[in-house]
Amino acid sequence: MNGADALLQSLIDHGLTTIFGYPGGAVIPLYDALTARPEIRHVLTRHEQGAAHAAEGWAKATGKVGVCLATSGPGATNLVTGLADAMLDSVPLLAITGNVARHLLGTDAFQEADITGITLPVTKHNYLVRRADDLPRILAEAVSVASGGRPGPVLIDIPKDVQLEAFTGSFCPPRPRPSVGTVSEEYIEQAKALLRGARRPVLVVGGGAQEASFEITRLARAWNLPTITTLMGLGIFPAADPLWLGMPGMHGSVAANRSISESDLLIGVGMRFDDRVTGRISGFAPKAQIIHVDIDASELGKLVRTHLGLRGEASDVAARLAEGAEPQNLHPWWEKIREWKGRQVAHAAWGAGQAIGFLCGQLAENDILATDVGQHQMLAAQLARFQRPRRWLTSGGLGTMGFGLPAALGAALAAPDCRTVAIVGDGGFQMTMQELATLKRYDIPVKLAILNNSYLGMVRQWQEMFNDRRYSEVYIGESNPDFGILAKAYGIPSWRATDASELAGTVPSWLSCPGPALLEVVVPNEHAVFPMVPQGAALSEMIEDDPAAVQA
Amino acid sequence: MSERLLSVIVQDEPRVLTRISGLFARRNFNIKSLSVGRTEQRGVSRMTIVVEGDDRVVDQARQQLEKLVDVIRVIDHREEKYVDRELVLVKVRIEGPDQRVEIRHIAEDFRARIVDVGRRALVFEVTGDEGKITAFIEQMRPFGILETMRTGRIALTRGSNAEIQSQRYAPGPSQTLEPILPPSPSSKESV
Numbered sequence A: 001m002n003g004a005d006a007l008l009q010s011l012i013d014h015g016l017t018t019i020f021g022y023p024g025g026a027v028i029p030l031y032d033a034l035t036a037r038p039e040i041r042h043v044l045t046r047h048e049q050g051a052a053h054a055a056e057g058w059a060k061a062t063g064k065v066g067v068c069l070a071t072s073g074p075g076a077t078n079l080v081t082g083l084a085d086a087m088l089d090s091v092p093l094l095a096i097t098g099n100v101a102r103h104l105l106g107t108d109a110f111q112e113a114d115i116t117g118i119t120l121p122v123t124k125h126n127y128l129v130r131r132a133d134d135l136p137r138i139l140a141e142a143v144s145v146a147s148g149g150r151p152g153p154v155l156i157d158i159p160k161d162v163q164l165e166a167f168t169g170s171f172c173p174p175r176p177r178p179s180v181g182t183v184s185e186e187y188i189e190q191a192k193a194l195l196r197g198a199r200r201p202v203l204v205v206g207g208g209a210q211e212a213s214f215e216i217t218r219l220a221r222a223w224n225l226p227t228i229t230t231l232m233g234l235g236i237f238p239a240a241d242p243l244w245l246g247m248p249g250m251h252g253s254v255a256a257n258r259s260i261s262e263s264d265l266l267i268g269v270g271m272r273f274d275d276r277v278t279g280r281i282s283g284f285a286p287k288a289q290i291i292h293v294d295i296d297a298s299e300l301g302k303l304v305r306t307h308l309g310l311r312g313e314a315s316d317v318a319a320r321l322a323e324g325a326e327p328q329n330l331h332p333w334w335e336k337i338r339e340w341k342g343r344q345v346a347h348a349a350w351g352a353g354q355a356i357g358f359l360c361g362q363l364a365e366n367d368i369l370a371t372d373v374g375q376h377q378m379l380a381a382q383l384a385r386f387q388r389p390r391r392w393l394t395s396g397g398l399g400t401m402g403f404g405l406p407a408a409l410g411a412a413l414a415a416p417d418c419r420t421v422a423i424v425g426d427g428g429f430q431m432t433m434q435e436l437a438t439l440k441r442y443d444i445p446v447k448l449a450i451l452n453n454s455y456l457g458m459v460r461q462w463q464e465m466f467n468d469r470r471y472s473e474v475y476i477g478e479s480n481p482d483f484g485i486l487a488k489a490y491g492i493p494s495w496r497a498t499d500a501s502e503l504a505g506t507v508p509s510w511l512s513c514p515g516p517a518l519l520e521v522v523v524p525n526e527h528a529v530f531p532m533v534p535q536g537a538a539l540s541e542m543i544e545d546d547p548a549a550v551q552a
Numbered sequence B: 001m002s003e004r005l006l007s008v009i010v011q012d013e014p015r016v017l018t019r020i021s022g023l024f025a026r027r028n029f030n031i032k033s034l035s036v037g038r039t040e041q042r043g044v045s046r047m048t049i050v051v052e053g054d055d056r057v058v059d060q061a062r063q064q065l066e067k068l069v070d071v072i073r074v075i076d077h078r079e080e081k082y083v084d085r086e087l088v089l090v091k092v093r094i095e096g097p098d099q100r101v102e103i104r105h106i107a108e109d110f111r112a113r114i115v116d117v118g119r120r121a122l123v124f125e126v127t128g129d130e131g132k133i134t135a136f137i138e139q140m141r142p143f144g145i146l147e148t149m150r151t152g153r154i155a156l157t158r159g160s161n162a163e164i165q166s167q168r169y170a171p172g173p174s175q176t177l178e179p180i181l182p183p184s185p186s187s188k189e190s191v
């Protein structure tokens, strides 16, 4: 047995049997060992970035560690965007790279890149393996680091000669999830006292509460709390519940942003007060006391003035806060909120908003929706109604164009019983569209909708609003490919819709087609996403509806 | 600007120093001095870091340090009584025999040892706390300092307890947590 075999055995021992990867010289021993391991499914993507995002999609849909594999040098550097994305969105990701043989390390050898150096700031931890016998221990530790506490990406770099070295060590069982310790009862009581005293409370739930959906829902209902889910938290609290106010932040709902701005108590669970969520931080929840619950102590008090910082598991804290709840009379508060909830953006009879609203309306409760980054992403976040966690996959912290298609691919493989739909922009799609080949090769039934507005829409919107319409390098319509022919070239069936009735007519056959399927939705070009909190403004200064539409 | 002394016990892994200095650079924390050495335990090193910044910033730095996998323990010397020392080597120019005598007298006052005697220069070694070191350097300055090298402060907690648990942040309403970011004028952000 050599190092490569030992690594694969360790992966199997940890239940990590799907790998998204791409071969190359420095990982040939690993790929060779794969041929004798039918237990492991290797999914060949068409670019290492695709492999990283696919592994992220896998992880986001399941909560388990996603695995990607690349060769040294350019293969490894192609993973960097995915690692950075996973770092900011706390996605448990394991990246394995090959490297040049140990005696060549540091000599600028062919396809050598100091990937442990390069990825230092975008991984929770990384390892350069120096002996084959260390592999099982390092893998066990890496999996534990990636999935424990606040999850995140971990990279293991394995020189080629270590892969080939004879293995004489022993294997390590998976480690139990490290416990973070519980929040003491005293602090829970203090939080409850704040809840009892609050007349205008809000609960804000972020992606860190992914495993606490049940407890969060109980907490909100027990205290009758207006509940807001951040971009990363969509689906953790059921959108069908009348307590739900939508998403906060730059493109958040009127109800979410106004209620945060007026609240006297804000309970943030598993969220990190990102600037896209808070707007101008000095104007964020100016009247509120803040209780912040997070598993990562360094988040407590990092960005906002925090009156009670509780380090712990979201599920544990939420469950204990729900117990013995003493719901208060919040009638006047709910009156106000109901009025805000009534204020919805009016979408034109045909346009991006209407189209995405229609597509989202077709989703069943168990469907997974992935998006890319841009206007279509924000519209989907506003318009989709998720009832369950892990059904919404989007790149939040890094805002990575090109995320949507490969992430959907990974999720579809992870959750074959769910239908997976991806909505992407015509710009971002072209950043990772080579993964159509992966869809085809493995017949992965992702339903891919391209919202074609001929623009890098979100940037165009900013240039329209803040740069006097000086459009600079955002028009891509003249050189967009014919998406239908492109799909055909890959052997994937496609549909096209250019108005509301065509959309309604094509969607059923697109969605019910057995394998991968592409739908191009051609929408009027210059549309903007509202509500919007301009950069540097407070949430209370949000522009609720399209000024142009309101005037007209 | 205020400063605080942290001791960081780390796994002696390759790059551990880079991880720590990179973390400080990335998050805009200022290191005034950092010294590293092996400990009595195999595979374990110890750093003393003098961090500049107000309490909020240093608390944040400490919490970020505690997240690093190779960091075994962070000791905040604000919470633990400690002794600290710094060592400095100072090379001073000597013009004539009179000066030699005068300099030796000053050195005696500081318990400085002469570790190299040259025809035109003496090298002193002084140990002490930061104030003493700085005072010595100031006394030598008029003679002409050719070179100095300071180790930076090193610290150990007082008492017999060698297993000091790093004090984790204890959440509580008594200590409202102030954010580390001062409200900044709105700058251009990115899409």
Ligand SMILES: Cc1ncc(C[n+]2csc(CCOP(=O)(O)OP(=O)(O)O)c2C)c(N)n1
Pocket: A372, A373, A374, A375, A376, A377, A399, A400, A401, A402, A424, A425, A426, A427, A428, A429, A451, A453, A455, A456, A457, A458, A459, B191
């Ligand atoms: C990799 C990357 N490059 C650039 C950006 C900046 N950016 C954010 S949104 C956007 C426009 C996206 O256009 P498109 O994919 O067509 O989606 P739309 O906004 O039109 O829905 C750009 C360029 C980004 N987020 N990611």
